[in-house]
Amino acid sequence: MRAKNHQQRIGSGFLGDTDSAPEQCFPTPLEQLLRPSQATAGAGSKNDGRDTHRKQCIVPACAQFYSASDHACRSRIFSAMLPVMAPLGTIRALRSALANSMTDPIRLAEAALANSNRGPNHNTYLWQDPAWTRAEAERAGAMPESPGGAFGDGRDTLWGLPVSLKDCFDMAGSPTTCGTRFYGERNGVATRDSWVAERLRARGAVITGKTHLHALAYGITGENPEFGDSIQPGTSDSLTGGSSSGACASILEGSAVAAIGTDTGGSVRVPAALCGLAGYRASLGRGNWRGGAHLAQSFDTLGWLFADLEEAPLLGSFFAQQERDPSLVRAFTRFAIVPDSFLHDCEPEIVAAYRQTIAEFQALGLQSSTIDVDWWAGARDIFAPIQAWEAAGLQQGHFNQFEPLIRDRLKWGAGITPDEIGMLRERHEEFRARMDELFGKYELILMPAAPVAALKSGADHSQTRPRLLRYTVAFSLAGVPAVTIPCRPGGMQLAAARERDEDLLQFAAVVGAHRKATAPALHS
Numbered sequence: 001m002r003a004k005n006h007q008q009r010i011g012s013g014f015l016g017d018t019d020s021a022p023e024q025c026f027p028t029p030l031e032q033l034l035r036p037s038q039a040t041a042g043a044g045s046k047n048d049g050r051d052t053h054r055k056q057c058i059v060p061a062c063a064q065f066y067s068a069s070d071h072a073c074r075s076r077i078f079s080a081m082l083p084v085m086a087p088l089g090t091i092r093a094l095r096s097a098l099a100n101s102m103t104d105p106i107r108l109a110e111a112a113l114a115n116s117n118r119g120p121n122h123n124t125y126l127w128q129d130p131a132w133t134r135a136e137a138e139r140a141g142a143m144p145e146s147p148g149g150a151f152g153d154g155r156d157t158l159w160g161l162p163v164s165l166k167d168c169f170d171m172a173g174s175p176t177t178c179g180t181r182f183y184g185e186r187n188g189v190a191t192r193d194s195w196v197a198e199r200l201r202a203r204g205a206v207i208t209g210k211t212h213l214h215a216l217a218y219g220i221t222g223e224n225p226e227f228g229d230s231i232q233p234g235t236s237d238s239l240t241g242g243s244s245s246g247a248c249a250s251i252l253e254g255s256a257v258a259a260i261g262t263d264t265g266g267s268v269r270v271p272a273a274l275c276g277l278a279g280y281r282a283s284l285g286r287g288n289w290r291g292g293a294h295l296a297q298s299f300d301t302l303g304w305l306f307a308d309l310e311e312a313p314l315l316g317s318f319f320a321q322q323e324r325d326p327s328l329v330r331a332f333t334r335f336a337i338v339p340d341s342f343l344h345d346c347e348p349e350i351v352a353a354y355r356q357t358i359a360e361f362q363a364l365g366l367q368s369s370t371i372d373v374d375w376w377a378g379a380r381d382i383f384a385p386i387q388a389w390e391a392a393g394l395q396q397g398h399f400n401q402f403e404p405l406i407r408d409r410l411k412w413g414a415g416i417t418p419d420e421i422g423m424l425r426e427r428h429e430e431f432r433a434r435m436d437e438l439f440g441k442y443e444l445i446l447m448p449a450a451p452v453a454a455l456k457s458g459a460d461h462s463q464t465r466p467r468l469l470r471y472t473v474a475f476s477l478a479g480v481p482a483v484t485i486p487c488r489p490g491g492m493q494l495a496a497a498r499e500r501d502e503d504l505l506q507f508a509a510v511v512g513a514h515r516k517a518t519a520p521a522l523h524s
Helices: 061-065 070-080 091-099 105-114 130-141 181-187 196-204 245-253 269-276 309-317 347-361 374-394 404-416 418-442 464-478 501-517
Strands: 125-127 162-164 206-212 258-263 276-280 302-307 334-337 367-370 442-450 484-485 491-496
Touching: 091 105, 091 309, 105 130, 105 162, 105 206, 105 491, 125 245, 130 206, 181 464, 196 206, 206 245, 206 258, 245 269, 245 302, 258 334, 258 484, 269 484, 269 491, 276 309, 276 501, 302 309, 302 367, 309 484, 309 501, 334 347, 334 418, 347 374, 347 442, 347 491, 347 501, 367 442, 374 404, 374 464, 418 442, 418 464, 442 464, 464 491, 484 501, 491 501
Parallel strands: 162 206, 162 258, 334 367, 334 442
Antiparallel strands: 125 206, 258 302, 276 302, 276 484, 442 491, 484 491
16 A cells, blocks of 8 residues: 655655755865774774675686686777766775774665765656765664674675665555656655665665656666656766666766666666666566566566676575575676677767677676577567557556557557467567577577667657667577676677576676776876
């Protein structure tokens, strides 16, 4: 049940309802988050989730499975591939500082709140209540310490860290808009946490607010006529992409160190690539959607946005039923790539980044093979109508409440007949089976996450969605896990077979660690 009353003001309501904009400031550097007595002190007795406190890049243990050839070659490759810096600090650095009492959850929460809504439209968050977040930080700070754990304090990896939540998940005391004013009013204030919010809070994460999204999560650009377009902080007109738009903005501006997103047809992978971030889309079926608003159940997956690719394994267990023993990691030895013909609409700089990433994997000892993907040409013709049909069923009776583009997709979906859906389901099963064969033979598939480096606000994006979906829906139909590997520019998506999430995330960490190790000057 929900209460119908909710306020619409800064601090406890929709930020889009106010004309007042927060004062600009620079994200708080890590040094300012440390206690004065600890700002220049060395590491304490606890670690940072590795065997030793990290003063420089330490390659994950799973790197033993991968080799790297010529150092000079790797330096050239990796130096062009380093990710954007994390304005608030990396997960590992902040969590280590927390474990060693060099900072505390309240101090981090204050810094995150100060950094909030720094994009040109000041709309990273559709709901944010500083008082609530401060209370959550105090609650986290009161969680007992004990020996053990990855950081030596017995607490979860997410403990004390600012994390943002996509506004399609319920959180007690706040409305869930799904990116629309209609649902913000219709749903009222949630009285129970969704599974995702409940799990975050139980682990001691400090939720900084509920983030902007494309209406109904039914779009890939980050445009939203009701709450304003999501523009990347630090730019004047570059869209974040969507639908996990505010999730990316929260990382870029330093109001969160990790952000919950969702991915149906690319809503984690594409915005991560456009924003220069790392992203993780979980295997279909991982986690729990209780209290979450679906777009299309056949394809909806949970995911994360974050800054540092090396930290991917730190987030992977959140959606899993149980944590996997790191010693059970299975190494990859080969990967598949798409032919040049598939890249015909890719911007030249994206193709160049793809070539560099292929060379990067080869330098790590993996063997590449080019695969025939001509049969993917029909992927969107399977995906789009099933997605529209399922979305129409969920939104039945409300089509006219939404913007024309989405309304028209829903009406189209509602007109699809049962026989047509039955045939589409059969095609989906056949496509998925063929994808399973590919992963069984080649282990990994690497390709661009998007054919473009940027999307500009105000431009005509009527053809953008089909162009981007051509790169993402094959993995959506397969239900497989994928990571976005940030590049300069754009990003690549790397997918593995279903339920090989941990193996994929560990390999992503190897890639991230090697990039830093071979270009230390850019990370000093």
